[in-house]
Amino acid sequence: xxxxxxxxxxSLGQNFIRDASIVDKICRVSEVDKDCFVIEIGPGAxxxxxKLVERAGHVLAYEIDTRxxxxxxxxxxxxxxxxxxxxxxxxxxxxxxxxxxxxxKLYVVANLPYYITTPILEKLIAEVDAEKLVLMVQKEVAxxxxxxxxxxxxxxLTIFLNVHYRTKLEFVVNRNCFVPKPHVDxxxxxxxxxxxxxxxxxxxxxxxxxxxxxxxxxxxxxxNLKGYPLEKIEKVLIEYGHDLSVRAENISVEExxxxxxDLEK
Numbered sequence: 001x002x003x004x005x006x007x008x009x010x011s012l013g014q015n016f017i018r019d020a021s022i023v024d025k026i027c028r029v030s031e032v033d034k035d036c037f038v039i040e041i042g043p044g045a046x047x048x049x050x051k052l053v054e055r056a057g058h059v060l061a062y063e064i065d066t067r068x069x070x071x072x073x074x075x076x077x078x079x080x081x082x083x084x085x086x087x088x089x090x091x092x093x094x095x096x097x098x099x100x101x102x103x104x105k106l107y108v109v110a111n112l113p114y115y116i117t118t119p120i121l122e123k124l125i126a127e128v129d130a131e132k133l134v135l136m137v138q139k140e141v142a143x144x145x146x147x148x149x150x151x152x153x154x155x156x157l158t159i160f161l162n163v164h165y166r167t168k169l170e171f172v173v174n175r176n177c178f179v180p181k182p183h184v185d186x187x188x189x190x191x192x193x194x195x196x197x198x199x200x201x202x203x204x205x206x207x208x209x210x211x212x213x214x215x216x217x218x219x220x221x222x223x224n225l226k227g228y229p230l231e232k233i234e235k236v237l238i239e240y241g242h243d244l245s246v247r248a249e250n251i252s253v254e255e256x257x258x259x260x261x262d263l264e265k
Contacts, residue, residue, distance in 0.1 A: 017047050017111060017136075019177040026188055027051045029170045030109045030134040037103030039128065041089050041110040041120060044068070046075050052109060053079050058101060062089040090119060094127045111136040114184075118157055125160055133165070133191040142169055142187035149252045156214040160207065162253050163198055165191035198257055206260040213248035213256070220245050229263070236262050 017023055026048060032038055032055045040061040043049040049072075052059050059082040063072065069086050076082050085097065098106075108130045112120055117137050124133065146167045147153035161167055173186040200206045215224050222244035225233060234244050236259045242251070251259075 017044075017178060020047070022173055022177050023048050023051050025171065026109065026134060026136065027055060029188060029190055030107060030132070032056045032107055032109065035104045036107050037098075037101060037105065039094075039106070039108045039110075039130070041108070042113060043072060043084075044111070046072055048109070048111060049076070049082070053082050056107075057081065057103065059083070060085065060097065060101070062087065062092065064088045090116070090123060094123075105132075106130045108133045108135070110134075111186075114138045114141075117141055121157065122160065125164055131193050134170075134188065135191070136173060136186050136188045139172060139185040139187045142189045145169070145189055145191075150250050152249070154249050155217070156210045156248075159210050159253050159256060161191060163200070163206075163257075165193055167191050198253070199261075200257055201261045201264040205264060206257065209260050209263070210248075210256055213251070217249065218247070220247055221251075224248065232262060233259055 032052060034057045036056045038052050038056040038059045040049055040052060040059060043061040043063050049059065049061055053076065061082065062085050064087065066086050069084070072084055085092065106129065108124060108128060112135055114137070124130065144153040144155055144158055145161055146169055147158050168190050170188045170190050173188060175181050175183070175185050213221055213224050221233065222230065230244060237243055237246065240255050240258070
């Protein structure tokens with residue numbers, strides 16, 4: 001198969017990078033070296049994959065589009081440090097996939113499809129204990145990752161990410177750098193694992209509390225958390241200068257953790 005004859009599938013969010021300088025820049029930001037085991041999601045035409053193979057100890061690439069199998073296997077037939085899994089990343093047991101490998105550092109480097117960015121990120125947080133993530137996503141989505149409380153971009157995913165990682169918007173990528181050209185610009189964001197993780201007594205309960213708090217973004221915590229012991233929650237909120245009339249978008253990561261931990265006592 002020749003890539004110029006490839007029929008892109010909008011349903012898979014396929015936008016392949018065509019600018020080599022952007023690929024080089026992503027690799028520099030990722031700081032991948034021979035000690036790194038790298039997961040790539042959606043290698044596409046393999047432009048980023050090629051650079052990762054040059055730099056990493058090993059690359060495990062997940063590609064949902066089986067039409068690319070012959071092309072990618074042929075492109076990397078001489079590489080000994082890459083494996084492909086032609087399957088839906090969202091359906092894989094990542095821990096099971098990684099059992100066959102040993103490594104010092106686990107990184108994720110990927111150009112994520114716009115339509116499924118959030119589910120992929122939530123899966124990475126839950127299942128992949130990566131030291132660093134370097135992801136290309138829609139610019140508007142990237143703005144949410146490092147958003148501050150009180151801004152319209154701040155949401156539950158912002159909190160989930162900041163509980164685990166130090167987030168940095170590295171650079172913006174013009175839409176003209178892709179084929180086919182998407183309707184919006186992208187951005188590359190890095191997530192570096194926190195050296196000192198937050199103390200959360202029960203992580204599953206914490207994440208559920210955050211999801212429920214943002215269930216209806218324009219509603220107050222009093223309305224979104226009706227099934228919770230509101231008196232206990234308000235007691236913590238008052239310590240931070242709030243009450244139950246506050247919206248979730250005005251509550252910091254530390255405050256959500258304090259509420260969650262108090263509910264577990």
